[in-house]
Amino acid sequence: MVRDFLQQHPTVKMPALSFLILISVVLFSEAVGTPISKGDVYCAMAFSMKVEFLNLRMMKKSAVQHAS
Template structure:
């Protein structure tokens, strides 16, 4: 259970990077911890069957990380741009997964 909480810290980074509202950040963290506690095994099995999901999740974290770094230097990155990049990544992966 402790590992689930530790591994859900990436959701904290994502929530901070994608939201300006404290309530939304807190809700995202609580939901992520709950999902990890109850669905860690099925999610792990899904990721093992579909290794490209690991790369997709890593790219999301890198995107959010760079956004946070840029904002620390007072370079504003519109949230819509990040959302579009994430949507485009998922939509671009969907035809690949249907073909398999």
């Protein structure tokens, strides 16, 4: 199911990998003793998801326009 989605939308791979790296950095920073604000992390993730959603939407619209 996830694999099929990623094969249909390959641009989603980069934000997914970025989220994993971001979570790793947050965990590492908390272990070292300099925590990062959760609000900053959620804001960055929400912005990235919004940009990717708009990207998918634009790609879908352009595919429909090219098909007609």
